[in-house]
Amino acid sequence: MQMDIKHTPDYIFEVSWEVCNKVGGIYTVLSTRANSLHKLYKDHIIFIGPDLWVEKESPWFTEDPDLFSEWKDYAYRNQQLQIRIGRWSVPGNPIVFLIKFEKFFEIKDNIYAQMWTDFGVDSLFGYGDYHEACMFAYASGVVIESFYRYYKLEALNVIAHFNEWMTGMGALYIKKNIPKVATVFTTHATTVGRSIAGNNLPLYNHLKQYNGDQMARQLNVVAKHSVEKRTAQNVDCFTTVSDITAQECTQFLQRQPDVVTPNGFEKDFIPKGIAYKRSRKKARQILLNVAEKVLVHEVQRDALLIAISGRYEYRNKGIDVFIDAMNILRKTPQLAKDVIAFIMVPAWIKGPRADLVERLNDRVLSPSTSSMCPFVTHELVEPDHDLIMNQLRHLGFCNSENDRLKVIFVPSYLNGNDGVFNVSYYDLLVGMDLTVFPSYYEPWGYTPHESVAFSVPTITTTLSGFGSWAKKMGDKEGINDGVQVIHRDDYNTNEVSKEIADVVFDFSLKSPEQIAILQKCALAVADISDWNHFIVYYQEAYFNALHNSFVRLSKPHKLQNE
Structure with a gap:
């Protein structure tokens, strides 16, 4: 496939628990990649993260009340969506939506039931951070849909990119409710693979013998594995960060990644x-x-x-x-x-x-x-x-x-x-x-x-x-x-x-x-x-997502729940 204007995104929404929230390695991936993406797509690349800041403000977020203020007020008045909009204080200073998601806990059981019916996501044994992550993910899908419909983006190429199992329900929400939006899902490590390694079991020499669903039950990570697997199988483009993790994905999630998107590094701050x-x-x-x-x-x-x-x-x-x-x-x-x-x-x-x-x-x-x-x-x-x-x-x-x-x-x-x-x-x-x-x-x-x-x-x-x-x-x-x-x-x-x-x-x-x-x-x-060399893999992922979404839209609409 040759990249052309038809497969160039007009808007990209990227969702992660670690946007303006420095808790792990994914923060480094996103925050250093932001500069390269902003150079390519300007303010049409928008990051979405959880608004967890109550006692103090995020040191990585600068609020701008003038950005999309009319839509923000509309979303609050009509949908009770609480969104703060500003800039991420990293190179590139991309636009960020920080969203409150507590209100979705009120309908959590209904959300899980619908996800089971539509996609086969098994949330029955979810515990701990599963609920918080999934409510944020679902809320991010609702926010993207609200923005999409308010600004009438139907004629544009729009991509919604979700990182890790924690945001999977957002991708599934988008597939069902705004199927014209092309979806990308990146897993930075598989739930089952990390659990096998964390429990001191041999992962690599016996990789082909493992069954992902069976191991998820054995290791008590059924819900996380389920949403991760169903998201991987339903998005327009599935990616992971390395060849070694791609092998895990193929075995445990039963979908080979479409693109390997290695993690680059923004080295402008290193002295010379x-x-x-x-x-x-x-x-x-x-x-x-x-x-x-x-x-x-x-x-x-x-x-x-x-x-x-x-x-x-x-x-x-x-x-x-x-x-x-x-x-x-x-x-x-x-x-x-x-x-x-x-x-x-x-x-x-x-x-x-x-x-x-x-x-x-x-x-x-x-x-x-x-x-x-x-x-x-x-x-x-x-x-x-x-x-x-x-x-x-x-x-x-x-x-x-x-x-x-x-x-x-x-x-x-x-x-x-x-x-x-x-x-x-x-x-x-x-x-x-x-x-x-x-x-x-x-x-x-x-x-x-x-x-x-x-x-x-x-x-x-x-x-x-x-x-x-x-x-x-x-x-x-x-x-x-x-x-x-x-x-x-x-x-x-x-x-x-x-x-x-x-x-x-x-x-x-x-x-x-x-x-x-x-x-x-x-x-x-x-x-x-560095990202100057690796950003091309993300462009390839966007291209694949748009191409696959065009193919998908030309066929009768159905949800994958096997």
Whole structure:
């Protein structure tokens, strides 16, 4: 199919729970992609998110009472729709509708009954966040329909794009009530796949043997899986973020994605040239200073700084493998350079360690008074039940002055106000020499992606979306192109740990000149994985959705409920 004006969208509505609501990785996807979409479609790209802000305003939303004010008043008077309209405070500043959805709880049972009748969505066993998400999704469909009819968009090419199972009922509402609107559904991870991985069951080696509906019952995620599956099967274009997740979708949702839409990165804010060198130097100084105050002894100025970061998903993010790899490296007698391995994973904390803050302020290496020393930067609420701390103790890490390799656990969000580093994660990432993300379940993987964008070479696995993308792009053997993609499956964790240890050891032997070359190679990977290169996949999805909607409209109208 060749793209033409007939398949160019005039309006795009994109719905997500994470619009102006920074709770996970999808926020990064949407907020960084917004700039590229706004350049293409101007103010005809409109994002829709939940209005959850009561006590305080969203720091990412700026209200504009003049935008679509007549329709907003009409929708409130005639449909009791509570909508706030403004701009998302991200590059591109796209238009945003934030909607209240509480009123739909009054008719929740009727909505679920209709979704069952029309599409076979089984909400009977929905619990927890299922109801809140589905009421928001349904409300978003009603809002889109209201806007569509008020501004008489029937003659235009309109696309409604929904992200994750949480917004699926919105897509189904649109299909039934305004079938001329072309629908797109993107799943960033399947409910069943994430549940299998989260329950420590082998996902990949046995993928073809799993039945999605059966596993949903076994893992108690029937409702979420049901709405996700029915949405995937009913939209005009179904997409996911990586080849690895596409395999899950095909198996569990019984529809192969029409387009894989990899996650790009907006790297305009990353310093360049002299500014980059200054940022890197400052970051290293901060990291080394905190390391010395945690360890209560000096470390080499040219120590190799490596890190793992992300959500505290001990197995899925490969934190267990990372620690095991560091243990292997710690016992390598040939290691001739200090290596400081930072585990930057937010956990349940009381706050910064008082004795550490005192040492940082005094700029002296006074003795430690923390029972958790010498590993953590912040006091954990339940240190005896923390998986990372327990594994470090179990393996015999002690961070003594004689050890070449030290591990420092940073269990705080690095938002610039953590009490120890007091700079953002990105302001520390730029100071790293190498990052390691040996993920087991990672539909995309922004952490290695961000790493190469900051010119930091990275290690990831074939089970991450970014890793599978890099492999497909012709990832070279080893880390000589700035990215090392290690083969990982359900049963080779020991081999992965050993390979990571070998790579880090080899990296420790490289000269500053060799590392500088690898940093340039890493940046080259980032240069072909930004939104300037990846936005075309979304254009392809819009094209497919409009094409398929034209085909659908030429046939007798029916709803898919099998």
